[in-house]
Amino acid sequence: MSPAAKKQTRKAATTKARKVAxxxxxxxxxxxxxxxxxxxxxxxxxxxxxxxxxxxxxLVAVTLSAQATDVGVNKATRKLFPIANTPTQMAALGVEGLKPYIATIGLFNTKAANVVAMAHQLLERHAGEVPRDRAALEALPGVGRKTANVVLNTAFGEPTIAVDTHIFRVANRTGLAPGKDVRAVEAGLEKVIPAHYLQDAHHWLILHGRYVCKARKPDCPHCAIRDLCRFADKTPGEPVPAIR
Structure with missing residues (x-):
């Protein structure tokens, strides 16, 4: 093959890859x-x-879990919650009092400030209760859309989907709801997931991404949905039988 032909072939392959992406x-x-x-x-x-x-x-646990593991957060809250597990107690504990309990968690200085400010706002605006409303939740210090979705889904039974890195990866790899950002993936998932699965879909997808469809080396041989998945670079190995 001539250099010009090779160049044209590479260009065609690149164009195709971009279209697939x-x-x-x-x-x-x-x-x-x-x-x-x-x-x-x-x-x-x-x-x-x-x-x-x-x-x-x-709400506190999810706020603390940003850029941290659930295991690490649980270790901290097992000591924290017996001391302060209400907005009144958290506000009384204060930022400096809270820090020693969460010092093992990443970004603990910022999180301590947010959790205490959140406690004050819950007391001032919501009589110390966690609001069952997205706008009110997102208005709390340290609470974004993902945290609000987790609370709405898990605490209040709303069929919301909090797209974290695991869900984003699974949705794109499998072809379930490809999207360039978390909001696009969230909208896509809400559109395509059957209504009777929507309540629990958030948890299934997180757990699948955490333990099977892992970032660096997905465990494709032990994936129950391997035969459905559109991911091109599956890890090799004898697939387990599909559940039926």
Missing amino acids: RNPPRLPPAEIEEMFSRLAELNPTPTTELEYSTPYEL
Whole structure:
């Protein structure tokens, strides 16, 4: 092959790759139904791995979990919540009093300031109760759309989807709801996930991304939805039988 022909071939391959990146393969409705049917069979009652007993404890735990692991947050809150697990107690503890309990968590200085400011705002505007309203939640210090979605879903049973790095990865790799950012993926997931799976979909996708569809080396041989997934670079190995 001449140099000019090789160059043209490389250019064509690059163009094709760019088109695929812009328009990744998407799962059809029947395969999406099958995907969630299998995930549901594996884990009929999924929930968060954060430990909590009230909506306020969940709100604090999710706020602390940004750029941190659930395991690390749970270790901290097991010591914190017996001391302060209400807005009144957290406000009384104060920023300097809170810091020693969460010092092992990343960004603990900023998180301590936000959690204490959040406690004051809950007391001043919501009589110490966690609001069941997205706008009110997102108005709290340290609370963004993802945190609000987790609280609405897990504490209040709303069919919301909090797109974190795990869900973003799974949605794009599998072809479930490809998107260039978290809002696009969230909108895509809400559109394509069957209504009867929407309440628990958030948890299934997070757990799948955390333990199977991992960032560096997905465990494709042990993936229950491997045959449905559109990810081109599956890790090698003998696939396990599909659940049926």
